[in-house]
Amino acid sequence: MAVVEPIYLSAGGNRHPAAADWNVDKPGLLAFGAGNNIALWDPLDEGFHGVQALLSGHTDIVNVVKFLPLKGVADSLILSGSADKSLRIWSRAADISTGWLEVKTITDHQSSINCVAVLHDSGVFVSGSADAKVNVWKVEHDENSEGIEVRLLQTISLTPKYFPLAVSLAQLNESSIALAVAGTKASIQIYISEADIFKLAATLTGHEGWIRSLSFVREASDDGADLLLASASQDKYIRLWRFHQGEELPAISSATSDPSLGAFGKSLSNKAHRFEAQDQKYSITFEALLLGHEDWIYSARWRRHRDRLQLLSASADSSLAMWEPDTTSGVWICVTRLGEISTQKGATTATGSTGGFWIGLWSPSGDSVVSLGRTGSWRLWNYQPEEDRWTQSVAISGHVKDVKGVAWAKDGSYLLSTSSDQTTRLHAEWLHEDKRSWHEFSRPQIHGYDLNCIDSIGTSRFISGADEKLLRVFDEPNAVASLLDRCCGIRNESVAALPDAANIPVLGLSNKAIHAVDENEAYANGQAEDQDTLDPAAVVSKSALDIDYPPLEDHLARHMLWPEVEKLYGHGYEISTVATSNDGGLVATACKASSVDHAVIRLYETKEWREIKPPLTAHSLTVTGLAFSDDGQYLLSVGRDRQWTLFTRNGAASRDYKLFAFNPKGHARMILGCSWAPRAASRVFATAGRDKLVKIWRFENTDVACVVTIPATSPVTAINFLSQLSNEEVIIAYGTETGDISIRVLEGKGLTTRYAFNMDQFLLPSKGVNQLVWRPQHPDRNVENINVSAEPQRKRHYLAVASEDSSVRLFALLLPDPA
Structure with a gap:
């Protein structure tokens, strides 16, 4: 039986102050919102394995993630709230590949959910939504935490109306709970529970901007100690508030009498807010003002x-x-x-x-x-x-937005991905001691336009296309080549001739090559005085590039760009697709088009970067996919006009292509992807369409016939053949608009299906597959002086997947032994 296992999951976190939580009861696991998924990561994992799983269920951005520890239950639950208006509860499930299963969906809110607070071991939690309501919930479960039920205890309508952005819960005394709510107002509302019903007890004023975070803590470890509430605001300040039991007020905080704070005037007044809870009297007073940040404060957490x-x-x-x-x-x-x-x-x-x-x-x-x-x-x-x-x-x-394309280096040594977040990223495998883990090793392109497509040219050059109507070509710099050599065993023999690094000039989009500066040499030459006046992005020190671990975010954003070597002009609209020939000598591109004039395919040779004219014409709408055959003899194109077209090279040494064959009704609806089978399988290619079909075509001379039709459950958006034969078999993978991925092993000559399987639904992307690419066959790279056990390469194949859910996923396919 074939086995597919996830090797690497990459997804950026959502920019929301409540979108992550680190589990206190079970040290290790951190959960955060990643697009409409929930990513699970152990930051202290000694193997640096990154994201362990992506939990899918939400249909829109996840705004809030929180662990809910329950008394008598070994594992905490995960609560998640999203812009899709739903709250979801996740529980541990050992028999699920991700380790977690959604057990409850709550849809009582009428708008985006922005905040959640939990009361440890009580089962009580609250949720705040953009419908200007805060709901109070109680989780009930049996001893095995099976059959979890959630009861709505109360709905608090916020008046005057505002959107809650932060909530916090704390046990005030044995039978009362304190709830703090704040958001798109400059005040904090304090609610106190009486017989499980929360009532407004006080409104705390003083902030001058929206309040982004609230956090309760008990001042000392004993139960009778005062509660402290921290509130963080967009006014650049944090305020601390004291909840004190008794009629007498606590001693006036020395912070409020600090003469240096006199300029704040009445905003530091220590007015006491008094309330009662269970026949006990309490007061809330302003405790301290924390100054030091120079911009909005998003989160504040106690320990x-x-x-x-x-x-x-x-x-x-x-x-x-x-x-x-x-x-x-x-x-x-x-x-x-x-x-x-x-x-x-x-x-x-x-x-x-x-x-x-x-x-x-x-x-x-x-x-x-x-x-x-x-x-x-x-x-x-x-x-x-x-x-x-x-x-x-x-x-x-x-990535933080949909990933539009992935491409392997021609030798399979590393993976490139590009996205609508306007970045291109390089992923490679880190070989450290006896461990292996995948990481982002370079951010070659950080752009001002959304990036739509990418392909590699050889082993140290790539080309990408964006909404700016042109394509850019990038070369690997010395800093990245040396880093990949040290950490991944990927060697580039021409390192000495490469520029050290690259930067983007102010107000520019083109990466420029720069040379590293030795700090000692600069001081020796009397240049040290000028260092403070230089743009930090215009120079890079050699010590900053000399690292032996995956680059930190500061390195990736500043020092891991690739210099741009060429721009390719000619298209009139946003670039839609790009493909390079196996020998790296040719580039084919197309752009978005609604007429024959713009639906052309432009060819460029990569030696002098000249366009080969005239452009190839055949389509009437946007060309969605291009692919060169292994030997470069044929160029295949597919488009939104439902047509596929074959072009053939005029001669073995020629760069000119001419129309060879076409089918104006290749599919019943638009064609979204295409791929060539390995050369040994004769002239075979596949097309994927919105008509929910994969078609495999074979041609002899000019006769092209559809020999296999594979039905899918939804529109097929991406397709790729494995680039080499395995046991006289052909392997094909295709992905759909709903995120499903299927793999079929076909008999090499007749192309009949030997066996097929769909990937585990818990491993699949939660949105459409934009591109999937098999890794070219590569040797197992062992680095000198690093003890790395060899992987079984004979039947292990790697599939990279780019998805609309902002994730890059790398899977290993292990095929069964041949019968």
Whole structure:
């Protein structure tokens, strides 16, 4: 029986302050929203294996993810809320390939769900939605956590009407719960439960912007200690509020009497808000104002460390700050700051700037923190007690919008992906000690237009097409070639002749080659004084490029670009598809078109980068797919006009192609993909259509006939033959508009199906497949001085998948032994 297993899953995190949570009860697992999926990752995994699984179920962006620990249940549940207006509950399931199963869907809210808060071990949680309502829920379950039921206890309509962006729960006393709600207003509403019904007890004012995060903590470990509430706002400040039991007010915080804060005037007034709960009197007073961030603050999270409270805040100023009270004065101060160093804030990078941090999370032990940035990538810092400092470690990254294309290097050594998030990324396998793991090793292109297609030219060059109506060609720089050699065993013999790195000039779109600067040489030559005046993106130090691990996000955004070597002009609209010949000598391209004039195929030779004229004409609408045969003799095209066309080369050494054969009604609806079978299978190609059919065609001379028709359950959007025969068999994979992926093994000559199977539904993308590509046959790469056990390569094949759900997935197919 054939087996498919996931080797690598890559997806960027959603930019929402509530879209991630690190499980406290079961140290290790971090869950975060990735498009409309939920990604599971262990940041402290010693093998650096990245995303373990992608849970699909939501149909729109996931805004909030939260673990819900239940008393008497070994594993926490996962709660997720989405822009699709639904709440979903996930439970551990050992017999499911992802390890988690959706057990409940709640659709009571009428708009996007933006926040969720849980009360540990009680089963109580609340959800806030853009319908201006907060719902209070209770989870009930049996001892085996099977048959989970959820009861709606109360719906709170927020008045005056506003959208809740943050909620937090805390046990006030034995029978009362405190609920804090805030959002698109500058005030915080405090609700206190009485007999399971929440009533408004106080409204806290002082902030001057929307409030993005709320977090309760008990000041000391005993139950009678005061509660502290942290509120983080777009006004760049964090406010702390004290919930105190008794008629007497707590001692006035020294923070409010700090003379340096006099400029804030009445906003620091210590007005007491009084309320009763279960015949006990309480007061809420302003405790402290935390200053230090220079932009909106998105999240604030508490932790207790050796009986000391610490607060972690994440801000749009691209920094994480750790706050704690001074031991003598009690004034809250920032004791550690992580992220962008001040001299580089706002500096020109390939992305303009990092765009800030949206999420900051403590690890369960408090010895690690993670943050999520604008580019969807995670950063991880670990505390080193012997050095008393935080050091950055390898984390994960991924696309944040639909992935439009994937392409392997011609020798299969690495994978390229490109996306509507305007980036191209290079993925490769890290060989470290006796372990293997896949990572993003370079971000060759960071663009100003959505990228639509990509293909490799040889082993160290690629071409991509975008909405800007032209194509760009990129060469591998020395920094990336050396890194891939050190970490992945991928060698480029022409390293010495390559530029060191690349950058994007201010207000430009073209990556320019630059050379690395040795800091010591700069000082020796008297250039050190000029260093402060240089654009940080215009120079790169050699030490920054000399790493032996997958690049961190700062490296990827600044130092891992590829220099651009050529632009290809000619098309009048957005580029739709590109293909290169196996020998790298020719490039074929097409653009979006609604008329014959623009539905042409343009050919370019790659030596002088000249267009081969005239362009090839045959289609009347957009050409959706192009493919060269293995020997380059034929060029196959398919389009929205339901037609496939074959062009043949005029001679063995010629670059000119002419019309060979075509079928104006190849499918009943538009054709979305095409692929050539291996050369040994004679002249065979396949087409995939919106009519839910895969057709395999064979031709002798000019006679082309459909020899196999494979029905699918939904429109087929991508198709690819394995580039070599296996046991006289032909393997074909195709993906559909709904994310299904099927694999068929065909008899080499008659093309009859020997066996077929559909991939496990829990491993599939949750949206349409844009492209899938088999990895070219490659030798097992063992690096000197690195002990790596050889994989069984004889029947293991790798399939890369690009999906609308913003994920890049790499699967290994292990075929059964031949009968």
